[in-house]
Amino acid sequence: xxxxxxxxxxxxxxxxxxxxxxxxxxxxxxxxxxxxxxxxxxxxxxxxxxxxxxxxxxxxxxxxxxxxxxxxxxxxxxxxxxxxxxxxxxxxxxxxxxxxxxxxxxxxxxxxxxxxxxxxxxxxxxxxxxxxxxxxxxxxxxxxxxxxxxxxxxxxxxxxxxxxxxxxxxxxxxxxxxxxxxxxxxxxxxxxxxxxxxxxxxxxxxxxxxxxxxxxxxxxxxxxxxxxxxxxxxxxxxxxxxxxxxxxxxxxxxxxxxxxxxxxxxxxxxxxxxxxxxxxxxxxxxxxxxxxxxxxxxxxxxxxxxxxxxxxxxxxxxxxxxxxxxxxxxxxxxxxxxxxxxxxxxxxxxxxxxxxxxxxxxxxxxxxxxxxxxxxxxxxxxxxxxx
Amino acid sequence: xxxxxxxxxxxxxxxxxxxxxxxxxxxxxxxxxxxxxxxxxxxxxxxxxxxxxxxxxxxxxxxxxxxxxxxxxxxxxxxxxxxxxxxxxxxxxxxxxxxxxxxxxxxxxxxxxxxxxxxxxxxxxxxxxxxxxxxxxxxxxxxxxxxxxxxxxxxxxxxxxxxxxxxxxxxxxxxxxxxxxxxxxxxxxxxxxxxxxxxxxxxxxxxxxxxxxxxxxxxxxxxxxxxxxxxxxxxxxxxxxxxxxxxxxxxxxxxxxxxxxxxxxxxxxxxxxxxxxxxxxxxxxxxxxxxxxxxxxxxxxxxxxxxxxxxxxxxxxxxxxxxxxxxxxxxxxxxxxxxxxxxxxxxxxxxxxxxxxxxxxxxxxxxxxxxxxxxxxxxxxxxxxxx
Numbered sequence: 001x002x003x004x005x006x007x008x009x010x011x012x013x014x015x016x017x018x019x020x021x022x023x024x025x026x027x028x029x030x031x032x033x034x035x036x037x038x039x040x041x042x043x044x045x046x047x048x049x050x051x052x053x054x055x056x057x058x059x060x061x062x063x064x065x066x067x068x069x070x071x072x073x074x075x076x077x078x079x080x081x082x083x084x085x086x087x088x089x090x091x092x093x094x095x096x097x098x099x100x101x102x103x104x105x106x107x108x109x110x111x112x113x114x115x116x117x118x119x120x121x122x123x124x125x126x127x128x129x130x131x132x133x134x135x136x137x138x139x140x141x142x143x144x145x146x147x148x149x150x151x152x153x154x155x156x157x158x159x160x161x162x163x164x165x166x167x168x169x170x171x172x173x174x175x176x177x178x179x180x181x182x183x184x185x186x187x188x189x190x191x192x193x194x195x196x197x198x199x200x201x202x203x204x205x206x207x208x209x210x211x212x213x214x215x216x217x218x219x220x221x222x223x224x225x226x227x228x229x230x231x232x233x234x235x236x237x238x239x240x241x242x243x244x245x246x247x248x249x250x251x252x253x254x255x256x257x258x259x260x261x262x263x264x265x266x267x268x269x270x271x272x273x274x275x276x277x278x279x280x281x282x283x284x285x286x287x288x289x290x291x292x293x294x295x296x297x298x299x300x301x302x303x304x305x306x307x308x309x310x311x312x313x314x315x316x317x318x319x320x321x322x323x324x325x326x327x328x329x330x331x332x333x334x335x336x337x338x339x340x341x342x343x344x345x346x347x348x349x350x351x352x353x354x355x356x357x358x359x360x361x362x363x364x365x366x367x368x369x370x371x372x373x374x375x376x377x378x379x380x381x382x383x384x385x386x387x
Numbered sequence: 388x389x390x391x392x393x394x395x396x397x398x399x400x401x402x403x404x405x406x407x408x409x410x411x412x413x414x415x416x417x418x419x420x421x422x423x424x425x426x427x428x429x430x431x432x433x434x435x436x437x438x439x440x441x442x443x444x445x446x447x448x449x450x451x452x453x454x455x456x457x458x459x460x461x462x463x464x465x466x467x468x469x470x471x472x473x474x475x476x477x478x479x480x481x482x483x484x485x486x487x488x489x490x491x492x493x494x495x496x497x498x499x500x501x502x503x504x505x506x507x508x509x510x511x512x513x514x515x516x517x518x519x520x521x522x523x524x525x526x527x528x529x530x531x532x533x534x535x536x537x538x539x540x541x542x543x544x545x546x547x548x549x550x551x552x553x554x555x556x557x558x559x560x561x562x563x564x565x566x567x568x569x570x571x572x573x574x575x576x577x578x579x580x581x582x583x584x585x586x587x588x589x590x591x592x593x594x595x596x597x598x599x600x601x602x603x604x605x606x607x608x609x610x611x612x613x614x615x616x617x618x619x620x621x622x623x624x625x626x627x628x629x630x631x632x633x634x635x636x637x638x639x640x641x642x643x644x645x646x647x648x649x650x651x652x653x654x655x656x657x658x659x660x661x662x663x664x665x666x667x668x669x670x671x672x673x674x675x676x677x678x679x680x681x682x683x684x685x686x687x688x689x690x691x692x693x694x695x696x697x698x699x700x701x702x703x704x705x706x707x708x709x710x711x712x713x714x715x716x717x718x719x720x721x722x723x724x725x726x727x728x729x730x731x732x733x734x735x736x737x738x739x740x741x742x743x744x745x746x747x748x749x750x751x752x753x754x755x756x757x758x759x760x761x762x763x764x765x766x767x768x769x770x771x772x773x774x
Contacts (some may be wrong), residue, residue, distance in 0.1 A: 010414045024404045027397045029597040030590020059635040093632045203417020210416040210639035240723035243730045245480045248446040252597035336627035343630040
């Protein structure tokens, strides 16, 4: 019987075990310990940012971003509907705000045309603040999620955010390593161009600490505030004086040790991801109506996190494909159920949904672990072609 | 120069390194992985509960408890003021509720007389629900924190909660291993007698996973709901359908591996704690007006987590003592600043504060790590006696 091929699992080697083992043997396992600051500095250096703030998950990093950005109860936030729900809840419900959902363009990321249309035609700008004509609420922020490692359209989204007074938050939880290679933003990494950017080191991410996250900001005081909020807002370490409602969102020294070892291998991981992506593409794209959705390789260097097999013109049905591959011990998945259709959001506005619905209906994500062998990749290809 | 004696640090051995190393080498580092369920079962078995729900911190466990208990925006919760602020925020501000602060008795835990007085004389019971006469708000819950490993007065507090329709939440973050040894509750562990109980495995706790927490409940559906909320409330694993606002509060497999190794040593740790406590007590209690505050060793087996040197009649000043010991590389700390005096709570009610103020002013916590040697314990004793 053939081995199980998982969708996306960690790729750990001797260095991960060595660094984490040092932390455990030394007893420096908790949220104090030098590796946390070292990992923050390593991520900041990789991204070209002055500092980075570690957190215990990507969700925590996004919640910290919402608080640092000053999103308040009753505010509204423009968010994509084609994303994991943890991209939405921390920026909205965790802080008492409401989402306005926007569909995607062909990068799978939030559609700038639809964002512009909402701001220009459904809102009013008064005194530098945007108000939703329908609800009267203050539209405080715009979130772009770099879906599957693809770069969202940062130049246009940044410009919209600037013109309409919106805080611009990049959810780069899936896009560590994605960067522009052409144009005025050449060299800039996903997550570093908005007011705030968040990363995830969850188990399925390209770099993992088991669970973990990171926040960066182009406002140094926002990053400092996020750090403060992540450590229970302790204003006096000895006397346990706290100057606002804080959280225990700290990363542990063991997690940071894993992250340091993983980050050193990020470029290697991206090279493997690209090789497997190219292999799927050569074998499947354009064959029998199948497509492997493209990344923008002209203007960006994506991190190739997740690969999307697009079924629309193939005559194949998403859930049938997933079940047939599962029966052959090949794990795949659909895109997330659109967030605006989830139980918590029936009353929220949602616009420009056609492409999001189409991609939701027609994408199957193929196995993409960085330890996926060429042989296993070929087994997946054969299984797809035999459908 | 003498070595630094820390207040409370982890005690890790080869088994911790072995189990965590297995998780890392296998690649099972994230929130999936068999050790999480194994650790949940081990804690449940230790506590004599049907199940336990792992979380990434004690604060997360308490937030899950608040949501599982159905504490709603505008509700009020009776909480102790002599505690870490993370005992209060997750049950109140994280869910939009407000605290009513109550002082302590000589166990350092919430004073049952003051709780009874507040319920009987400042509230009205209507239709089984308690309403605060001053604010009109629904008083939804009562929290007891088992401070420093001492058992709060569970029989009286349970009875009050029952008579006034309050959900009773035990914060046992400091009290894993504390149990009744006499009376009708003999054999029952701190955290297992209320509607919900929460534990912490933070770096300074008697059993640590670096960061981590656990929740138990006497309502099986509440525990199940807490588990659901801790995993982003995913109602359909494959299709990413979420039926309410959830959180990423999961423990990782690495953390659970550490916890399993640590839990096997809990009774050994308590024995060391008791030996050091007895040593401090024999040398310091009653000497020159000093006291080592007692645990109730007649009716309970405490876990002896933190030791309290009480200065009131010694002529010594708390902060002077802390600084003098720090100058000799001995780390100590005061009790937390009272929570009702913190920046976020100036408008909240607070009652029966005399003892809490007295203990806040006069306690210094002495080094109490389970790897504190007798020689280092004696060095602390000599330093205190030389003050």
